[in-house]
Amino acid sequence: MRTGEELNGERRPAFTRRKFIYNVSAGIGAGLVLTSPLMSLATNIRSADDYTVGQVMDEFISEVPGGVLSPTVDTLKAGSRDTKITGIVTTMFATIAVIRNAIDLGANFIIAHEPTFYNHPDDTDWLKDDDVYKFKINLLNQHHIAIWRNHDYIHHMKPDGVTIGTLEQLDWRKYADKDTLNIITLPAVTLKELIHHAKSKLNIDRVRYVGDPLQKCTRVLFIPGAAGGRVQIDSIRQVKPDVLVCGEIQEWETAEYVRDALAKGDNLSLVVLGHIASEEPGSTYMLKWLSEKFPSIKATHVPSSNSLSFM
Ligand SMILES: [Zn+2]
Numbered sequence: 001m002r003t004g005e006e007l008n009g010e011r012r013p014a015f016t017r018r019k020f021i022y023n024v025s026a027g028i029g030a031g032l033v034l035t036s037p038l039m040s041l042a043t044n045i046r047s048a049d050d051y052t053v054g055q056v057m058d059e060f061i062s063e064v065p066g067g068v069l070s071p072t073v074d075t076l077k078a079g080s081r082d083t084k085i086t087g088i089v090t091t092m093f094a095t096i097a098v099i100r101n102a103i104d105l106g107a108n109f110i111i112a113h114e115p116t117f118y119n120h121p122d123d124t125d126w127l128k129d130d131d132v133y134k135f136k137i138n139l140l141n142q143h144h145i146a147i148w149r150n151h152d153y154i155h156h157m158k159p160d161g162v163t164i165g166t167l168e169q170l171d172w173r174k175y176a177d178k179d180t181l182n183i184i185t186l187p188a189v190t191l192k193e194l195i196h197h198a199k200s201k202l203n204i205d206r207v208r209y210v211g212d213p214l215q216k217c218t219r220v221l222f223i224p225g226a227a228g229g230r231v232q233i234d235s236i237r238q239v240k241p242d243v244l245v246c247g248e249i250q251e252w253e254t255a256e257y258v259r260d261a262l263a264k265g266d267n268l269s270l271v272v273l274g275h276i277a278s279e280e281p282g283s284t285y286m287l288k289w290l291s292e293k294f295p296s297i298k299a300t301h302v303p304s305s306n307s308l309s310f311m
Contacts, residue, residue: 051294053109053146054081056088059293064153072152077116078137079146085109088297090286092276093304094147096136101302103143110147111286113154113162113279122149154282161289162282166224169281170201183239184220191215191243191269198245204277206310210258211269217242224278229253236261236268245271247278276306 053076061068077094087107091098094112102110115122117133127133140147154161163181167173177183186194192213199207221241223232226248233254236244249255249272258270283301290299 051085051297052081053079053083053085053148056085056109056111056290056294056297057081057148060150060289061153064156065158066156069152069156073115073121074149074152075122077112077122077147077149078140079109079144083108083144083146085297088290088294088299090283090290090299090301091304092280092283093307095304096139098302098304099136099139099143099145102145105298105300105302107298107300108143108145110145111150112147113149113151113283114275115149116147150286154286161285162224162279163222165281165283165285166202166278167222170198172220172222182222182235183241184222186218186220188216188218191217191271194220194243194245195271198271198273202273202277202281204273207274208272209270210255211243211262215242215267215269217269219243220245223247224273224282226275229257233257242267243269243271245273245278247273248275274306274308276304 057076085108087102087105088109088111089098089102089105089107090111092112093114094110094116098110098112102108116136117124117127124133124137139145159181164173167176167181167184172184172186173181175184175186177185189197190213191209191211194217195207195209195213198204219239219241221235221239221244223235223244223246225246227235227246229250230253232244232246232249236257244254244258246254249270255270255272258268261268280303287299287301290297
């Protein structure tokens, strides 16, 4: 086993590590390793060796309204559909640290929400001679690790598996609009109070924001991940929120729009949580699903943690 620091994806100071373990426990209501209690009760359940990567993928896709998507970025990034599963790791990013943790856990199947090779479709032609790419793909091949990206499918679940996961961790599900979960009506809080709440529920050290900390916020538009400036700005125009809470932005798009809206006199602010913080609870949705559908497979959530630090 690697050290606790590395289990969280990177070497980090102890206080950060404790926060992460707390975060995961709070998110899934169990420890870092969630192995279903059904396992010991089951008499007729097949061993994990009986399941292949393709079977788990097909089972998830069969539950998505509309079924198979084409095109989709949710392809195998390494390994094959026929790989017999020894264990599964769920994560936001299949980083080299996460891959090493999977190896230590005896897991050969990683289900990641985001790309493995630094671009949305995971094109690798342009990386063929890149040393970082070569190191990573060699590590995967040596240890026969399969990686499946579950991005489009989990977002197509009704309700969206990622949005539900994060809303629950934020304690905001009860305030969410029944038809459009991304619109949340909070009891009036100041922007500052909202930011404190989000930081503590999602265990974020710092967020970036645009706006007046004393501004009253009731109508919240929540867009996790990196939806892009056009989507974020179009959604602001349609929903007319007091605050957009999002995963990440292009600095020259949404932040500038909100700044101009404020100058015009609109009651609007922006909170940028960070991409991973805004979607990581969606991975715990995946973990719960696995424990229900494939209780004999050991499944573990390994946080990929934030690549960016703040000084
Ligand atoms: Zn996402």
